[in-house]
Amino acid sequence: MKTFAYAWRYLWARPMGALLNVLLLTLGLGSITFLLLVSHHVERAFDRDLAGIDVVVGAKGSPMQLILAGVLHLDVPPGNVNFAAVQALRKNPLVAEVIPISLGDSFQSYRIVGTTQAYVAHYQAPVVQGRLWDAPMQVVLGATVARKLGMAVGQSFAGSHGLGGGGHSHGDHTYTVVGILGATGSVLDRLILTDSASVWRVHEPAPMDRGEGKDAHEADHEDHDDGHADESIPDDKREVTMALVRYTTPMAAVSFPRWVNTNTDMQAAAPALEVTRLLHMLGLGTDVLRAFAGMLLLTAGLSVFIALWSAVRERRGDLALLRMLGAPASRIAALLLTEALWLALLSSACGLALGQLFVQGLGAMLGLESALLAAGMLWPSTLLLVPALAVLVSLGAALLPAWDAYRSEVLQLLQ
Amino acid sequence: MLQTQELRYAYPGGGELAFPDVALAQGGVLLLSGPSGSGKSTWLALVAALVAPRAGRLTVAGQDVAALRGRAADAWRARSIGFLPQKLHLSAALTVRDNLALAYWAAGLPENGERITQVLEALGVQALAGRVPSQLSGGQAQRVALARAVLMAPALILADEPTASLDDAAAADAIGLLLQAAKAQQASLVIATHDARVAQALAALGVSAPVQLTLPAGAAHTDGVNA
Numbered sequence: 136m137k138t139f140a141y142a143w144r145y146l147w148a149r150p151m152g153a154l155l156n157v158l159l160l161t162l163g164l165g166s167i168t169f170l171l172l173v174s175h176h177v178e179r180a181f182d183r184d185l186a187g188i189d190v191v192v193g194a195k196g197s198p199m200q201l202i203l204a205g206v207l208h209l210d211v212p213p214g215n216v217n218f219a220a221v222q223a224l225r226k227n228p229l230v231a232e233v234i235p236i237s238l239g240d241s242f243q244s245y246r247i248v249g250t251t252q253a254y255v256a257h258y259q260a261p262v263v264q265g266r267l268w269d270a271p272m273q274v275v276l277g278a279t280v281a282r283k284l285g286m287a288v289g290q291s292f293a294g295s296h297g298l299g300g301g302g303h304s305h306g307d308h309t310y311t312v313v314g315i316l317g318a319t320g321s322v323l324d325r326l327i328l329t330d331s332a333s334v335w336r337v338h339e340p341a342p343m344d345r346g347e348g349k350d351a352h353e354a355d356h357e358d359h360d361d362g363h364a365d366e367s368i369p370d371d372k373r374e375v376t377m378a379l380v381r382y383t384t385p386m387a388a389v390s391f392p393r394w395v396n397t398n399t400d401m402q403a404a405a406p407a408l409e410v411t412r413l414l415h416m417l418g419l420g421t422d423v424l425r426a427f428a429g430m431l432l433l434t435a436g437l438s439v440f441i442a443l444w445s446a447v448r449e450r451r452g453d454l455a456l457l458r459m460l461g462a463p464a465s466r467i468a469a470l471l472l473t474e475a476l477w478l479a480l481l482s483s484a485c486g487l488a489l490g491q492l493f494v495q496g497l498g499a500m501l502g503l504e505s506a507l508l509a510a511g512m513l514w515p516s517t518l519l520l521v522p523a524l525a526v527l528v529s530l531g532a533a534l535l536p537a538w539d540a541y542r543s544e545v546l547q548l549l550q
Numbered sequence: 551m552l553q554t555q556e557l558r559y560a561y562p563g564g565g566e567l568a569f570p571d572v573a574l575a576q577g578g579v580l581l582l583s584g585p586s587g588s589g590k591s592t593w594l595a596l597v598a599a600l601v602a603p604r605a606g607r608l609t610v611a612g613q614d615v616a617a618l619r620g621r622a623a624d625a626w627r628a629r630s631i632g633f634l635p636q637k638l639h640l641s642a643a644l645t646v647r648d649n650l651a652l653a654y655w656a657a658g659l660p661e662n663g664e665r666i667t668q669v670l671e672a673l674g675v676q677a678l679a680g681r682v683p684s685q686l687s688g689g690q691a692q693r694v695a696l697a698r699a700v701l702m703a704p705a706l707i708l709a710d711e712p713t714a715s716l717d718d719a720a721a722a723d724a725i726g727l728l729l730q731a732a733k734a735q736q737a738s739l740v741i742a743t744h745d746a747r748v749a750q751a752l753a754a755l756g757v758s759a760p761v762q763l764t765l766p767a768g769a770a771h772t773d774g775v776n777a
Contacts (some may be wrong), residue, residue, distance in 0.1 A: 137655045140643075148643030456639040459598065460698075461628020462656035463621055545600050 140464070142473035145446075152442050153478070160439065160528070161480030161489055164431030164521050168490020170424055175515040176494065178414065178483070181207070185406040186320045187257060189388065192224060192395055193377030198404030205236050205377040206320050206406055208246055211298055212238050215374035216401050218331075222378065227394075229387035230327070232257075235336040235375040240294035245280045247294050247327045248400060249334030249375070255316065257379070258323045264315035271332040274310045278318035279325045288312050294337065308337045335373055341346050432528055439478060440532035443471060447536040455545045469539040475533035479525035487521055551576045551738050552597070552706065554688050557606035557616075559592050566582050566604065567592055571731050574738055574764045575587030579729070582742040582751060587702035590742045593765065594708055597740070599623035606705050611705035628657030632737065634728070636714055638691050640683040646670070647679040653701050654662045669697045672734060673727070688716075692724060700711055700735050710773040725751035 146153050184207055193201045196213030203210035203328040218235065223231050234257060237249030248254070252267050267275055276286060278340070286292070291309045310329060318324055380403075382391065392403035445453070454467050489510050559567045567589045572581045584590055595601045595735040596608060599618045608616040611630055618626055638651050647666060654661040668677040673693045683691060692712075700706055709728055713721035725741075725748055730741040739761075741748055752760055 138662075141711060141741070144643045144648075145641075259590045362629065432665070450638060452635075453641050456633075456635060457634045457652070457656045458624075459627070459631075459635070460653045460656035461624050461702075463624045463658075466656070466658070545595065 138470055138473050139477075142470055142477055143469070146474045146477050147448075149442075149446065152446075152525050156435070156439050156442050156478055157482050157485060159430070159435035160478060160525060161485040163428060163528075164482055164525055165427035165436045165489030166424070166431055166484025167524065168279070168518060168521050169493045170421055170428060170441055170486050172415075172490055172494045172513065172519065173497075174421060175513060175517060176416075177328060177417070179513070181410045181414075183320060185410060187381055188379045188406055189382045189385075190380045190392055190395075190403045190405050191223065191237065191377055192380055192399075192401050192403050195402045198402060199409045201377060201402070201404045202406050202409040203413075204238065205379065206322070208248075208326060212376045215376055216378075218373040218375050220399055220401060221375055221378040224378065224395075228385065230380055232381040233382040234379040236332050236379060237331050237374075237379050238376045239300060239334055240296055241298050242292055242294050242310075242327055243284055244298075245277075245284070245327050246298055247274070247323060247329060249329055251331065254321070255328060255364070256320045256380075257473050258319050260319045260321075260323050261316050261317040263317040263355040263433070265312070267314055268328075271330050272308065272310055272337050273313040274327050274333075275314040275316055275513040276312055277316055277324040277326045279326055281315045285310055290315060329370070331375060375399065397453075432524065433456040435482075436437050436528040437530045439475065439529055439537070443533050443536040443540075445473060446474075447540050451540070454540045458545045464541045468541045471537040471540055472530060472533050474496070476526065479522065479529035483522040483525040486525070487518065490521075551578075551611050552580070552740075553607070553609045555607040557593075557596065557608055558591070558604045559596060562605035567764065568594060568607075569596075570763060572761065574740070574761050575675050576738060577733070577736060578765060579732075579752060579760040580738070580740045581752075581760045582740055582763050583744055584596060585744070585767045588767055589711075589763035590765060591624050593763075594710065594740070594742060597706070598633065598708060619757070622659065625658075628653075628755070629702055630705050632702065632704035632735075634695055634699045634709040634712055636711040638683075638695040640686075640698075640703070642683050645682055646675065646686070649683070649694065650698050650701055653698055657724055658703065658716065665701065667702050669703060670694075673697045673731065689720065689723070693727065694729055696727060700731050700737070703735050704737055707737045707739050708734075709739065711745070712737050712741060713745045713751075714741065718747060721747045722751045722754070726755055729755055729757065 147384045188206060190407075191201050191205050193205060193212065194214030194216050200210050202214050203214035213432035221233060221235055224230050232253060234253045235250060236254070238246060247547070255262075255267060260277075262279075263278075265275070278282075289312060291311045293304050293307075293309045302315045306457065310327075310333070316323060359473070380391075382388065392405060395401055454470075457467055457470075458464065495512070552572070554569060554572050555739075556571065557569040561567070566584055569589070572580065572743070582593060583730060584589055585641075591772070592601070597615065599615050600623075602619065603616050606616065608614070611624060613630065615626075617725065641652060644652060645721065650666045650669065651661050651663075668678075670679055673696055675690060675693045677696060678686060678690055683694075700772070705761070707728070712724050714729055716724055728739065729752070731737075749760070752758075
């Protein structure tokens, strides 16, 4: 273990050189850490949000758009589908569960999602304050929404049209917060959930509710209220944006999507398939970044090589003297390799820290902390690649100098 | 304690060198001289078991050095040979004390702190133990290098041009110190030199008839191991 101590001392005998090498290696390893972490975060987010959803049925169009809009809540949906047609899916023996999703409005750019309580149950989200909705125009806030907006049970707000925020306000329809969900780490955290009927009520041409219009806005429009929502428009005219479907058997994946695509006006998109496609496309982008990080690492490796090489040249006499003192050539080579190992160790630690910092910074900057990048630090096992690469590069760079020290002519150098 | 018979060395690149026979008694002093290229370094390398002879006998302190190879040669060298190089090669990264401790690491032996202190005291440099080489004067550095050479209580001390680049007074001091250190360890001494002052200094210190090994000029060499 003395070897480690001496290697450490020799390394820091040239502090500027050592620092430069640690820095260069750190940049390369930090970039690789960043890439590994981002892909892990994204894949984890997908896994979590897609769990248990076998297929999504919605309007014809891009299947990927359907998944992005309805499951991950990142994109706008392709269109609406008939509610009765969605309900009819329940009769299919291959279908275990159908969760309708209605999109259209948002509040402070958080989406208001009309659905059923099954949606909350699906992500196993606990209610930490209040209760779930039991009537239209009652909402339950996801954990992130409640925290960011600082809203509590009992407060009211009016949604605005569109999913991005900035649409016209539905000032005449106010939602009341009745519950707040605990954090699940899933997409639910950044959604505002309500009953499907709420979305119908806000968007259908005639505002119809008379029984619950307690506030001034509702009262102003009372002259328009000429019937109850559920009676004014029959179910077969109502629309939802899509439905999340769980199968009774995995075998359904073979026949159910084809059945939907040919026998209905809707399309069925399998999240697993679409996300694989998406990750593949992202993969092309990360390949470029990966190559870039590889170049950085290669540069760092070259620098370590040059540093060790010149260190060996400078210290040839000292190293030869160690031979004279009885050190086997292998012990001298080991000393140099250990110096490289120290570099690898230091820069791995710094690189991992830098990568984590980048990811956290990116998350904070883009406000993605609960969308694609998880809020906390993750340490996936793929990060083991970082120290492995560091050791590989450093030892690789040290190999030739070590060999040079190994076979050097001792007395010639001591002249 | 040191004997050679018909010692021959073959350079890896071709060419051969034959050395005159020599015998040195226990505690004796040998002066190795010869012009550049006569093979002084090669002879030292042979005696230190750094290279193996092509033919002939070489015995140091009862050990058949010619037969030593690899790790066995390294281990034997660590125990039996003290080396004082022309350039001292003290590690700049380490303190005086750690430069000596490094010898134990090199030899693969457990560090003996008491012995280090003892040797530093004997050479009057114990007070400098915490300094790094750049903080030492030339004379101090030479004492530290000598301390390192005698640390393992070797049977034979090899000194390579110990007076080069020293003025007359310092050269005499250096030889005196070397002789004294060798005596204290009951070690034999080989001084490779072309400096006439060494013989004078030895004579002044009572070593009037050191064993002389003078290598003939241009004996033979073809590659880099020359001096």
